Every structure is written in C-alpha cells, then in structure tokens.
Amino acid sequence: MEPVRDDVSSVLKRRVVKPSEQRRAEILEAALKLFSSKGFHETTMEEVAHAAGVAKGTIYLYFPSKEHVLLALKRDFMQGLTTAGADIVAEAIELLEGGKDLDYRDIIDDIFDAVVDYHTKRHEAVEVVVRQSPSPDLMREALDLEREYLALVASAFRTGAEYGLVHTEDPEMTAHLVTAAIRDNIASSLCYEEPADLERLVEAAKQMLYKALAPNVEMPPRRPRLVRTKSD
Amino acid sequence: MEPVRDDVSSVLKRRVVKPSEQRRAEILEAALKLFSSKGFHETTMEEVAHAAGVAKGTIYLYFPSKEHVLLALKRDFMQGLTTAGADIVAEAIELLEGGKDLDYRDIIDDIFDAVVDYHTKRHEAVEVVVRQSPSPDLMREALDLEREYLALVASAFRTGAEYGLVHTEDPEMTAHLVTAAIRDNIASSLCYEEPADLERLVEAAKQMLYKALAPNVEMPPRRPRLVRTKSD
Amino acid sequence: MEPVRDDVSSVLKRRVVKPSEQRRAEILEAALKLFSSKGFHETTMEEVAHAAGVAKGTIYLYFPSKEHVLLALKRDFMQGLTTAGADIVAEAIELLEGGKDLDYRDIIDDIFDAVVDYHTKRHEAVEVVVRQSPSPDLMREALDLEREYLALVASAFRTGAEYGLVHTEDPEMTAHLVTAAIRDNIASSLCYEEPADLERLVEAAKQMLYKALAPNVEMPPRRPRLVRTKSD
Amino acid sequence: MEPVRDDVSSVLKRRVVKPSEQRRAEILEAALKLFSSKGFHETTMEEVAHAAGVAKGTIYLYFPSKEHVLLALKRDFMQGLTTAGADIVAEAIELLEGGKDLDYRDIIDDIFDAVVDYHTKRHEAVEVVVRQSPSPDLMREALDLEREYLALVASAFRTGAEYGLVHTEDPEMTAHLVTAAIRDNIASSLCYEEPADLERLVEAAKQMLYKALAPNVEMPPRRPRLVRTKSD
DNA sequence: TATGAATGAGGGTTCATTCAT
DNA sequence: GATGAATGAACCCTCATTCAT
Numbered sequence: 001m002e003p004v005r006d007d008v009s010s011v012l013k014r015r016v017v018k019p020s021e022q023r024r025a026e027i028l029e030a031a032l033k034l035f036s037s038k039g040f041h042e043t044t045m046e047e048v049a050h051a052a053g054v055a056k057g058t059i060y061l062y063f064p065s066k067e068h069v070l071l072a073l074k075r076d077f078m079q080g081l082t083t084a085g086a087d088i089v090a091e092a093i094e095l096l097e098g099g100k101d102l103d104y105r106d107i108i109d110d111i112f113d114a115v116v117d118y119h120t121k122r123h124e125a126v127e128v129v130v131r132q133s134p135s136p137d138l139m140r141e142a143l144d145l146e147r148e149y150l151a152l153v154a155s156a157f158r159t160g161a162e163y164g165l166v167h168t169e170d171p172e173m174t175a176h177l178v179t180a181a182i183r184d185n186i187a188s189s190l191c192y193e194e195p196a197d198l199e200r201l202v203e204a205a206k207q208m209l210y211k212a213l214a215p216n217v218e219m220p221p222r223r224p225r226l227v228r229t230k231s232d
Numbered sequence: 233m234e235p236v237r238d239d240v241s242s243v244l245k246r247r248v249v250k251p252s253e254q255r256r257a258e259i260l261e262a263a264l265k266l267f268s269s270k271g272f273h274e275t276t277m278e279e280v281a282h283a284a285g286v287a288k289g290t291i292y293l294y295f296p297s298k299e300h301v302l303l304a305l306k307r308d309f310m311q312g313l314t315t316a317g318a319d320i321v322a323e324a325i326e327l328l329e330g331g332k333d334l335d336y337r338d339i340i341d342d343i344f345d346a347v348v349d350y351h352t353k354r355h356e357a358v359e360v361v362v363r364q365s366p367s368p369d370l371m372r373e374a375l376d377l378e379r380e381y382l383a384l385v386a387s388a389f390r391t392g393a394e395y396g397l398v399h400t401e402d403p404e405m406t407a408h409l410v411t412a413a414i415r416d417n418i419a420s421s422l423c424y425e426e427p428a429d430l431e432r433l434v435e436a437a438k439q440m441l442y443k444a445l446a447p448n449v450e451m452p453p454r455r456p457r458l459v460r461t462k463s464d
Numbered sequence: 465m466e467p468v469r470d471d472v473s474s475v476l477k478r479r480v481v482k483p484s485e486q487r488r489a490e491i492l493e494a495a496l497k498l499f500s501s502k503g504f505h506e507t508t509m510e511e512v513a514h515a516a517g518v519a520k521g522t523i524y525l526y527f528p529s530k531e532h533v534l535l536a537l538k539r540d541f542m543q544g545l546t547t548a549g550a551d552i553v554a555e556a557i558e559l560l561e562g563g564k565d566l567d568y569r570d571i572i573d574d575i576f577d578a579v580v581d582y583h584t585k586r587h588e589a590v591e592v593v594v595r596q597s598p599s600p601d602l603m604r605e606a607l608d609l610e611r612e613y614l615a616l617v618a619s620a621f622r623t624g625a626e627y628g629l630v631h632t633e634d635p636e637m638t639a640h641l642v643t644a645a646i647r648d649n650i651a652s653s654l655c656y657e658e659p660a661d662l663e664r665l666v667e668a669a670k671q672m673l674y675k676a677l678a679p680n681v682e683m684p685p686r687r688p689r690l691v692r693t694k695s696d
Numbered sequence: 697m698e699p700v701r702d703d704v705s706s707v708l709k710r711r712v713v714k715p716s717e718q719r720r721a722e723i724l725e726a727a728l729k730l731f732s733s734k735g736f737h738e739t740t741m742e743e744v745a746h747a748a749g750v751a752k753g754t755i756y757l758y759f760p761s762k763e764h765v766l767l768a769l770k771r772d773f774m775q776g777l778t779t780a781g782a783d784i785v786a787e788a789i790e791l792l793e794g795g796k797d798l799d800y801r802d803i804i805d806d807i808f809d810a811v812v813d814y815h816t817k818r819h820e821a822v823e824v825v826v827r828q829s830p831s832p833d834l835m836r837e838a839l840d841l842e843r844e845y846l847a848l849v850a851s852a853f854r855t856g857a858e859y860g861l862v863h864t865e866d867p868e869m870t871a872h873l874v875t876a877a878i879r880d881n882i883a884s885s886l887c888y889e890e891p892a893d894l895e896r897l898v899e900a901a902k903q904m905l906y907k908a909l910a911p912n913v914e915m916p917p918r919r920p921r922l923v924r925t926k927s928d
Numbered sequence: 929t930a931t932g933a934a935t936g937a938g939g940g941t942t943c944a945t946t947c948a949t
Numbered sequence: 950g951a952t953g954a955a956t957g958a959a960c961c962c963t964c965a966t967t968c969a970t
Contacts, residue, residue, distance in 0.1 A: 015955055017948060023954090041273050045940060055956045057942075066940065103455045135271065143426055173436030176427050180420075181413035188412075194375055195408050204405030210451065212444040219442065223335045252929090276964060287931040289967080298965065479934055481969060487933090503831060505737050509961060519935045524962065567919045599735065607890055637900030640891050644884075645877035652876075658839055659872050668869030674915065676908040683906065687799045716950090740943060751952040753946080762944065931970080939963075946956075 024062045027052045028076065031069045036124035036191075040070055040132045070128070071138050077125040078145035081118055082152055088114045089156045096163050104165045105210050111156070112209075115182060116202055123190040130187035150175050157213075166213040174213075181205065256294045259284045260308065263301045268356035272302055272364045302360070303370050309357045310377035313350055314384055320346045321388040328395050336397045337442050343388070344441075347414060348434055355422040362419035382407050389445075398445040406445075413437065488526045491516045492540065495533045500588035500655075504534055504596045534592070535602050541589040542609035545582055546616055552578045553620045560627050568629045569674050575620070576673075579646060580666055587654040594651035614639050621677075630677040638677075645669065720758045723748045724772065727765045732820035736766055736828045766824070767834050773821045774841035777814055778848055784810050785852045792859050800861045801906050807852070808905075811878060812898055819886040826883035846871050853909075862909040870909075877901065 030052035034043040045066055049056040063069045092107045119126050150172075157171035168174045182205060189198045211217075262283035266275040277298055281288040295301045324339045351358050382404075389403035400406045414437060421430045443449075494516035498507040509530055513520040527533045556571045583590050614636075621635035632638045646669060653662045675681075726747035730739040741762055745752040759765045788803045815822050846868075853867035864870045878901060885894045907913075 015947060017954060020954085044938080046938095049957095056940090057957065058955055060941070061954065101455075103457070105454055106457050135274075139424065143424055147426070169439060170432065170436040173427065173433050174440065176417050176420075176433060177413045177437055177440060180416035181409045184412035184416050185408050188408075192371065192375055194379070195405065200402065201405050201408060204402040205409055207401060208406065208409060208444040211446065211449060212440040214443065214449075214451065217443060217446075217449065219446065222337055223333075225335070225338050277966080278964075281932095288965090289932065290930055292966070293929070479968060481933060484933085506831070508959075510959095513936095520961090521936065521963075522934055525933065530961070565919075567921070569918055570921050599738075603888065607888055611890070633903060634896065634900040637891065637897050638904065640881050640884075640897060641877040641901055641904060644880035645873045648876035648880050649872050652872075656835065656839055658843070659869060664866065665869050665872060668866040669873055671865060672870065672873060672908040675910065675913060676904040678907065678913075678915065681907060681910075681913065683910065686801055687797075689799065689802050741945080742943075745953095752944090753952055754950080756945070757950070931968100933967105933969090935965100935967075937963105937965105940961100942960075943958100944956100946954105947952100948954090949952080 020062070023054070023058070027054065027059055027062055028069065028072055032073055032124050032128060035070065035073070035132065036127040040066075040128070067135055067138050070132060070135075071141060073125060074129050074138075074142055075145055077122060077129045078149055080122075081115070082145075082149045084114055084118050085111070085149065085152050085156075089152065089159075092156070093159055096159075096165065102165065104160065104213065104215070105206075107160070107165070108206060108209050108213070112182070112202060112206055116186060116198070119183070119186045119190065120198075126183075126187045127191045130183060131191070150179060153179055160213075164215060167215045167217065168213055178209065252294075255284075255286065255290070259286065259291055259294055260301065260304055264305055264356050264360060267302065267305070267364065268359040272360070299370050302364060303373060305357060306361050306370075306374055307377055309354060309361045310381055312354075313347070314381045316346055316350050317343070317381065317384050317388075321384060321391075324388070325391055328391075328397065334397065336392065336445065336447070337438075339392070339397070340438060340441050340445070344414070344434060344438055348418060348430070351415070351418045351422065352430075358415075358419045359423045362415060363423065382411060385411055392445075396447060399447040399449065400445055410441065484526070487518070487522070491518065491523055491526055492533070492536055496537055496588050496592060499534065499537065499596065500591040504530075504592070531599060531602055534596060534599075535605060537589060538593050538602075538606055539609055541586060541593045542613055544586075545579070546613045548578055548582050549575070549613065549616050549620075553616065553623075556620070557623055560623075560629065566629065568624065568677065568679070569670075571624070571629070572670060572673050572677070576646070576666060576670055580650060580662070583647070583650045583654065584662075590647075590651045591655045594647060595655070614643060617643055624677075628679060631679045631681065632677055642673065716758075719748075719750065719754070723750065723755055723758055724765065724768055728769055728820050728824060731766065731769070731828065732823040736824070763831060763834050766828060766831075767837060769821060770825050770834075770838055771841055773818060773825045774845055776818075777811070778845045780810055780814050781807070781845065781848050781852075785848060785855075788852070789855055792855075792861065798861065800856065800909065800911070801902075803856070803861070804902060804905050804909070808878070808898060808902055812882060812894070815879070815882045815886065816894075822879075822883045823887045826879060827887065846875060849875055856909075860911060863911040863913065864909055874905065 027048065031043070031048045034047055034051060045056055045059060048069070049059055052059070059069070063072060088111050092102075092110065095102060154172045154175035157166065157168050157174050160166040161168050161171060185195065185201055185205075186198065188194050189196070189201060195201050259280065262285075263275070263280045266279055266283060277288055277291060280301070281291055284291070291301070295304065320343050324334075324342070327334055386404045386407035389398065389400050389406050392398040393400050393403060417427065417433055417437075418430065420426050421428070421433060427433050491512065495507070495512045498511055498515060509520055509523060512533070513523055516523070523533070527536065552575050556566075556574065559566060618636045618639035621630065621632050621638050624630040625632050625635060649659065649665055649669075650662065653659050653665060659665050723744065726749075727739070727744045730743055730747060741752055741755060744765070745755055748755070755765070759768065784807050788798075788806070791798060850868045850871035853862065853864050853870050856862040857864050857867060878898075881891065881897055881901075882894065884890050885892070885897060891897050
C-alpha cells in the first residue's frame with residue numbers, strides 16, 4: 001500500500017516560510033498587477049494577499065499599510081529608473097571626457113531608448129506610478145523620489161551644455177518638461193493605447209528634442225509684434 | 233374655473249427650474265473644492281453635500297454617482313480648455329488667412345499664455361483633473377474629452393505647418409508631447425510647487441518650442457555612429 | 465382579485481424610520497442585554513445591531529463608538545440610581561425637618577430597599593456597570609458619574625449625623641464603603657449567585673449598618689495592646 | 697562507554713528545568729505590568745512576549761491561552777491573599793486559644809493592616825484582579841478562588857463570635873460585605889485615586905467595623921414605624 | 929424636489945494562535 | 950524547548966447609496 005504522504009494533504013494552505021526578501025517581492029508583484037489593472041482604491045488587501053499566495057495578515061508583516069505598498073512600488077520604480085538613467089548618463093559623460101567626437105543625437109537616442117525600454121518592460125508599474133493619486137504622507141516621499149530622477153536628467157542636460165554638445169538655457173526646466181512629456185505619454189500609450197503608436201511618439205519626441213537642443217542654432221530675430229490677439 | 237394661483241405657480245416654477253442648473257453648479261463647486269484639497273477618495277458625499285448646502289440625497293438627483301461628479305468636473309474643465317484653445321487657434325488662423333505676416337513665436341506665446349492662464353485660474357480643477365485616478369468606466373469618457381482637446385492642438389500645429397509658419401513632421405504626436413509636458417508640470421507646480429517657479433517653467437517651454445518648431449532650420453547631417461553605448 | 469399589498473413584500477428588511485429617541489433606546493437595550501450576558505469585548509457590533517433590529521451603520525448614527533455605547537449605559541444607570549437615591553434622601557430629610565421622631569433604622573431600610581430594588585430591576589445593567597473594565601477615555605466620565613452618586617450618599621450620612629440621627633465620623637468614606645459593599649455584592653449575587661441569597665445579604669448589611677451607625681454608643685475603652693502579632 | 701559529557705549535561709539540565717518555573721514567573725510579571733497599565737484587552741501577546749524577553753510562541757508553552765495568563769495572575773494574587781490572611785487568623789486564634797485577653801479591635805487592625813499592606817504592595821495585581829472583566833470560562837475558576845478567601849474571612853468572624861470576641865449574626869455575609877468594601881475601595885484608590893486618601897478610608901473602615909462587630913451592645917428597641925415613605 | 933435616517937457590503941487592520949524550523 | 954513568520958477570522962468602522970417621508 002502506498003503510504004499517504006503528509007505532503008499530499010497539504011496541497012492547499014500549508015504554511016510556507018520563505019526568505020523575507022522573496023515574500024516582499026511576491027507581495028509587491030501581486031500588488032503591482034492588481035493596482036495597475038484595477039486601480040489602487042479598487043483593489044482590496046484581500047485580493048493582494050490572495051494573488052501573492054499569502055494571508056492578509058502576512059502583508060502587514062512587510063508593509064505597515066496599504067499606502068506603504070503603493071509607496072514601495074513607486075520607490076522601486078523610480079530608483080530603478082534613476083539607476084538606469086544614471087548608467088547611461090555616466091557612460092555618455094565618460095565618452096565625452098574621453099574626447100570622443102559624439103553626435104548629440106546619438107546620446108538623446110540612447111537615453112530615450114533606455115527610458116522607453118525601462119517603461120515598456122514595466123508597463124504595469126508605469127500606470128501605478130504615473131496615475132495613482134498621491135495621498136497625504138505618501139506625497140512627500142513620492143516627490144523626493146521624483147526629484148532625484150529629475151536632478152539626474154537635469155545634470156545630464158547641464159553637462160551636455162557645458163561640453164557644447166547641446167544648447168539649453170535652463171537644464172532644470174528642460175528636465176521637467178522632457179520627463180513629463182515622455183513619461184505621461186508612455187504611460188498613456190501603454191495603458192490606454194492613446195497614442196496608440198508608441199514608436200511614432202518616441203520618434204516625434206526625438207525629432208523635437210534634436211531641434212530643441214541643437215547647438216549653434218541662430219534663431220531669426222523676432223519681429224515686433226503688430227497685433228495683439230487678446231487683451232486681458 | 234381656473235384658479236389664478238396657477239399663474240403664480242408657473243412663475244415660481246421657472247424659479248424652481250432655473251435653480252436646478254444652479255444647484256448642479258453649486259454641487260460641482262463644492263465637490264471641486266473638496267476633491268482638490270482632500271482628494272477624491274478622501275472626500276465623502278456627506279462633506280460635498282454639506283459644503284454645497286444640500287442634503288446628501290439631493291446630489292443623487294443631479295448625478296448618478298460620486299464618480300459621475302468627478303467626471304462632470306473633468307468634462308467642464310476639458311471643455312473649457314478646448315473652448316479657450318479653440319478661440320486662440322481660430323483667431324490665429326484668421327490672421328494667417330488674412331495674410332498677416334506673423335511671427336510664429338507670438339502665436340506660441342499666445343497659446344501658452346492662454347493655457348497657463350486657464351490652468352492657473354482653475355488650479356483646483358487642475359489637481360482634480362490631472363491627479364485623480366482614472367477608475368474603470370470613467371476612463372473611457374475621460375479619454376474622449378482628452379482626445380477632443382488633443383485634436384484641436386494637433387490641428388493647430390498642422391495648420392501652422394501648412395502655412396509654413398512652423399515646422400513639424402508629426403502634428404498629432406507633437407500635440408501629445410506638448411500637452412503632456414505643459415499640463416503635467418503646471419499641475420505639479422500648482423499643487424506641489426515642484427517646479428516652484430511656474431513662470432520660469434513656461435519660459436523654458438516657450439524657448440524649447442520656439443526651436444523645436446522653428447521653420448527652415450537646416451539640421452547638420454548626422455555622423456555615422458562610431459560607438460554603440462549598449463548592445464541589447 | 466386581491467391586490468397584493470406592498471407591505472407583504474416587506475416583511476423582511478423594510479426600512480423603518482423611527483423617532484430617534486426610541487431608536488437610541490432600542491440600541492441601548494440590545495447592547496445591555498448582550499454586554500451583560502456575553503461581556504463587552506465578547507459582543508460584536510454586528511450582534512448589537514441585529515438584536516436592536518437595525519443595521520450596523522445605524523448604531524454609529526447614535527453613538528460615535530462601541531465604547532460610547534457602554535458609557536451611555538453606565539450613564540443611564542448611574543443617573544437613574546442617583547435620582548432614585550436623591551428622592552429617598554430628600555424625603556427623609558423632609559421628615560426630619562418636619563420634626564418627625566424617626567428611627568434611623570427605618571431610613572436605612574428605605575435606602576437599602578430602594579437601592580436593592582433599583583439594582584434588582586436592572587440586574588443586566590448592574591453587571592455591565594460594575595464589571596466591565598474601564599478603558600482610557602471612558603474612565604474619566606465613568607468616575608464623574610460615580611462621584612456624583614457618592615456625593616449624594618455622603619451628604620445623606622452627613623445630614624443624618626447633623627440631626628443626631630446617626631453617628632459617623634467620616635461621611636465620605638462611609639459612603640464609599642457602604643456603596644462598594646452593597647453594589648459589589650448585589651452585582652455578584654445577581655450575576656453569579658454568589659452570595660446566592662440576596663435577601664440574607666441585605667439583611668446582614670442592614671444589621672451591620674444599624675450598629676455601625678448607631679448614635680450614642682459608648683465604645684469600651686481600648687485596652688493597651690499586650691501582644692504584637694507581627695512586626696514588619 | 698559512558699561519556700563524561702552526560703554528567704555535564706545533567707548539571708545543565710537542572711539549569712534548564714529550573715528556569716521553566718522562572719520563565720513562567722517572568723511571563724506573568726510582564727503580563728501583570730502590561731495588563732495593569734494598559735488593560736487586558738489592550739495588551740497584545742506580542743507585547744507580553746517582548747516585555748518578558750521571550751518569543752510569542754514561548755508563552756503558549758506555559759499557558760494555553762491569553763485568558764489563562766490572566767487567570768494565573770488572579771490565582772497567584774488570591775492564593776497569596778488567602779495565605780496572608782490565614783497566617784493572621786491562625787495567629788489570632790492561637791492567642792485566643794491560649795486564653796489571652798485580647799481586644800478584638802487589635803485583631804481587626806491586624807487583619808486590615810495585613811490586607812491593605814498586601815494590596816498596596818501588589819497594586820498592579822489589584823487593578824488586574826479587581827477590574828478586568830470576567831469572561832466566560834474564566835469566571836468559574838475565578839469564583840472558586842474568591843470563595844476560598846471568603847471562607848477564610850467568614851471562618852475568622854465565626855471563630856471570633858464563638859469566642860465572644862465579636863458579635864455578628866451572619867459571618868458569611870459579613871465576610872462578603874467587608875471584603876467587597878475594602879477591596880473595591882483599595883482598588884479604586886490605588887488605580888484611580890478615588891478615594892484619594894487610602895489611610896483615611898482604612899481608618900473609617902476600621903471604625904465602622906469596631907462598632908459593627910462590637911460585642912455586648914444593646915440596641916435600643918425599634919419603635920413602630922409611623923410613616924411609610926413609599927408603598928410598592 | 930428635497931431630505932437625511934437607514935442601510936450593509938466592504939474596507940483596512942489587528943492579533944491570538946499555530947507550526948515549520 | 951524556543952522561535953517568530955504566517956495565519957485568517959474577526960474586529961470596528963465608513964460611506965456610497967437608497968428610500969420613506
């Protein structure tokens with residue numbers, strides 16, 4: 001007679017202990033999937049727990065609240081983005097310092113490609129990070145994460161300008177503008193297919209940036225304005 | 233015999249019908265204030281009702297659900313924005329058709345100024361419209377509202393390009409990019425003061441767009457790439 | 465054909481609106497029954513709601529929290545007790561002032577009987593008031609209610625002493641002692657039948673108090689102590 | 697061959713066995729501190745474990761449930777009280793039997809002092825024992841513990857009466873009354889400082905008991921009641 | 929039309945208890 | 950024996966929505 005293995009009776013709900021880093025990751029993964037598909041507020045902790053294969057209470061061993069799960073997702077995404085960006089930027093600077101004769105458009109391409117790639121590979125996170133509303137205490141840290149990334153992008157523009165590779169009068173604001181433009185549209189494209197053709201969007205963005213950052217461009221003198229369109 | 237009273241009540245009825253529109257507006261106003269300051273999910277219908285000076289049940293005579301209140305706010309905002317934009321664009325086109333010799337930068341200025349002005353005057357709505365999470369069925373209509381506005385902006389770029397006033401190869405994508413960049417940052421600036429200096433942001437945006445849309449710019453030929461920064 | 469009355473379909477769960485005073489009383493009554501039989505912490509709001517014939521949320525229209533339901537029960541009980549006691553005391557004082565030649569034991573009897581009667585008629589409340597643990601903020605008010613009653617009892621003793629009817633050197637402490645003795649035992653007797661015979665307890669209490677409060681009793685001089693039983 | 701190591705481990709084992717009793721005590725001590733300061737229901741097993749310096753699961757090696765921890769505290773307290781009381785009573789009886797000419801008030805003093813002392817030294821336990829709600833199955837045993845102590849007190853009164861030292865017609869009920877009066881007020885005084893002056897309370901209690909238990913007191917004949925205050 | 933008392937499903941969170949290690 | 954990660958039932962409470970008035 002075949003002995004009934006204890007394991008058999010445990011197909012359902014046997015307590016499993018796992019390395020905490022893995023548990024944490026599983027919970028975040030489950031939360032990400034749900035938050036992105038249903039929205040943060042529309043997802044219950046019950047659902048997250050179920051999807052992560054743990055009990056509801058277990059989540060609270062790893063995160064003090066539902067909000068903190070969201071924050072962790074944001075943090076992971078932003079830190080990864082910042083890291084990825086930092087690599088590219090560092091590489092470009094290295095080449096620059098090495099005296100290589102670079103075409104700035106190649107660098108723009110590289111950065112864009114990296115950023116788009118990063119977002120595309122994490123399109124679930126994108127929706128969560130971009131769309132899910134802030135909320136009181138979360139906001140502070142979320143903004144900090146944001147700031148760090150923006151500082152990186154701005155420094156890239158600034159360095160490029162210092163080397164005469166590109167032209168921009170205000171690296172910080174340029175960073176804000178470019179970041180928002182690209183992220184918001186990638187998010188929208190990934191989540192709602194609006195714009196539907198992401199490659200076309202990216203191509204247009206590159207083209208715009210080529211021109212907007214082009215060095216040594218002589219703008220024609222501005223003619224004095226003849227007509228005021230509005231007066232208020 | 234017809235009682236005279238009917239006349240009176242018909243007069244009164246007009247008074248009762250009109251307020252209906254006013255009630256709706258009062259509710260929306262109250263909701264806007266609360267949603268923007270506390271967030272949609274953090275605001276209760278009770279609070280909206282109280283702030284609007286009506287009973288909770290009354291709101292449901294005007295809106296089928298809380299979500300629809302939010303949607304109405306979005307609609308109002310987007311329609312107003314589209315209208316405002318349409319006015320500017322129409323005016324510009326009129327001038328163009330009139331053969332006026334315009335500097336495209338003036339038009340960019342006008343549109344930017346109008347858009348920024350519109351947002352600034354409605355900064356409460358901005359937070360709500362830009363930041364509050366999508367939510368299932370709302371998304372469809374919200375996107376429609378968005379599309380309408382984007383179509384307008386795209387048509388402006390297209391028309392400008394047709395007249396040779398500006399250069400852009402892809403008006404639709406350009407519309408997406410510019411809209412996202414400007415709206416997201418205005419929202420962020422208005423709500424979280426990040427970037428803190430809105431005027432500086434707008435100026436930077438204008439400068440970038442001047443260059444990006446500049447007609448007749450000869451881009452230098454792109455050198456063949458020597459170094460691949462990454463291979464994936 | 466008999467018209468189907470709308471009422472018929474509403475046997476279960478038809479919304480009923482009642483005067484709020486009545487609703488409140490119904491909720492308290494249900495809570496009292498449950499708290500006394502199962503204990504405060506062992507009773508869920510769900511159960512209270514069900515027993516009161518209302519929805520869970522309805523309770524929260526009348527009480528801000530479960531704790532406040534308990535507090536309301538305490539308040540009602542203590543206020544009723546204080547009122548009942550005040551009536552008896554007032555009556556006794558009236559008679560005294562009227563120069564009636566009273567036997568103080570009759571007054572003790574009257575007060576005891578009233579108090580016992582009040583407790584017996586509310587034996588469910590007794591368990592709740594006496595046994596259910598305090599809890600942070602509840603404690604303050606619970607003590608206040610207690611104090612009021614004790615002040616009444618103390619004033620009764622003091623007045624009696626002033627009239628020479630009884631003898632007590634410390635009316636306040638006497639009030640504390642008598643109140644605790646009687647209430648605790650009534651509660652215990654009513655709830656756990658320990659002591660089982662309430663009448664016997666009351667009789668013993670009366671007898672003790674007759675002697676303890678007897679006026680004009682000459683206590684024999686205390687002999688100097690010869691043996692120390694313990695030295696620590 | 698027997699390894700010498702066994703000897704060592706047997707020595708160690710004694711060390712391991714003994715701590716078991718010590719562990720239990722440490723857990724109880726921690727629980728007592730927390731239950732008394734925060735309340736039973738407001739204290740988590742986690743907190744008890746932490747305070748006791750053990751893991752949560754360890755507590756369950758010593759007590760089958762949280763309730764049983766509470767019960768153990770009650771038992772310890774009551775047994776200690778009974779023991780302490782028994783010592784005093786035994787001593788008094790010994791003296792009595794030795795034909796010593798005692799003043800009963802000295803005995804009352806001794807008992808009171810011992811009881812007050814016992815409570816004061818364990819004021820944390822007092823709050824727990826007196827105030828924490830009963831709870832279903834705990835009640836039975838809690839009452840048993842109570843009964844034992846009450847039996848002791850009652851026997852003291854009875855013996856005293858047999859020796860003609862004091863007068864009381866119902867030693868059992870007297871025990872109930874005196875015990876409740878004194879314990880409840882000590883608890884209240886210790887926990888909520890109400891009454892604030894414990895010494896004054898004890899003094900009043902002694903004075904009352906001196907009179908209430910005084911032997912050979914002739915109570916005046918009770919006059920026929922003239923006025924009925926109430927008729928129900 | 930307007931009200932607001934009533935509803936009750938569902939929310940996030942807690943915590944006594946268990947059990948794999 | 951000791952641990953503490955894991956469990957999951959149960960908790961109190963909220964609030965969008967309904968409906969008797």
